[in-house]
Amino acid sequence: xxxxxxxxxxxxxxxxxxxxxxxxxxxxxxxxxxxxxxxxxxxxxxxxxxxxxxxxxxxxxxxxxxxxxxxxxxxxxxxxxxxxxxxxxxxxxxxxxxxxxxxxxxxxxxxxxxxxxxxxxxxxxxxxxxxxxxxxxxxxxxxxxxxxxxxxxxxxxxxxxxxxxxxxxxxxxxxxxxxxxxxxxxxxxxxxxxxxxxxxxxxxxxxxxxxxxxxxxx
Ligand code: DX5
Numbered sequence: 750x751x752x753x754x755x756x757x758x759x760x761x762x763x764x765x766x767x768x769x770x771x772x773x774x775x776x777x778x779x780x781x782x783x784x785x786x787x788x789x790x791x792x793x794x795x796x797x798x799x800x801x802x803x804x805x806x807x808x809x810x811x812x813x814x815x816x817x818x819x820x821x822x823x824x825x826x827x828x829x830x831x832x833x834x835x836x837x838x839x840x841x842x843x844x845x846x847x848x849x850x851x852x853x854x855x856x857x858x859x860x861x862x863x864x865x866x867x868x869x870x871x872x873x874x875x876x877x878x879x880x881x882x883x884x885x886x887x888x889x890x891x892x893x894x895x896x897x898x899x900x901x902x903x904x905x906x907x908x909x910x911x912x913x914x915x916x917x918x919x920x921x922x923x924x925x926x927x928x929x930x931x932x933x934x935x936x937x938x939x940x941x942x943x944x945x946x947x948x949x950x951x952x953x954x955x956x957x958x959x960x961x962x963x964x965x966x967x
């Protein structure tokens with residue numbers, strides 16, 4: 750069963766409340782909060798995303814899916830745990846070593862929040878295999894982290910397929926989420942390869958019919 754997370758990255762502040770109401774009615778499964786610190790990636794969305802995360806809690810019953818594109822992973826985990834999110838995902842590229850990764854995984858799980866690891870396009874999928882027994886989700890980035898509205902990177906499909914096979918052969922049930930350049934065409938390529946959660950920002954927000962766009966991904 751394919752689930753859909755809608756990214757608010759390119760939603761204007763003056764439209765966010767109305768957008769949230771409409772997304773909930775349209776049937777998005779999650780709201781993705783793309784937190785960027787201006788260090789791990791160029792843009793800084795920290796203030797906007799903190800505000801949007803608060804709105805999600807206040808005006809919807811939608812699960813908050815936090816995607817940290819930050820260098821100081823620990824401090825952002827701690828600040829977002831306060832919002833009792835559904836899941837917090839951090840980038841493997843922002844971590845120094847396995848010890849630190851395991852520390853962050855435990856920090857999130859201790860608060861009964863699901864944990865994900867995200868990998869950027871140039872990171873080999875094998876780099877996250879050793880963490881699969883401890884996490885709930887892998888975000889396979891299909892664009893360079895840092896901006897919405899980019900083109901889907903085609904070699905992502907092979908990474909999804911390899912992860913799906915490794916997941917299955919080892920009896921893991923880790924969610925495979927794909928984020929970046931997702932539309933009905935690229936989304937189907939990803940789900941055919943084994944992804945079960947699709948993140949879309951532009952495709953849904955600019956669709957003019959959220960429900961139709963979300964259903965086309967499912
Ligand atoms: C990149 C972001 C985007 C966003 C969705 O750092 O994570 O992938 O969520 O972007 P589009 O507009 O491509 O769906």
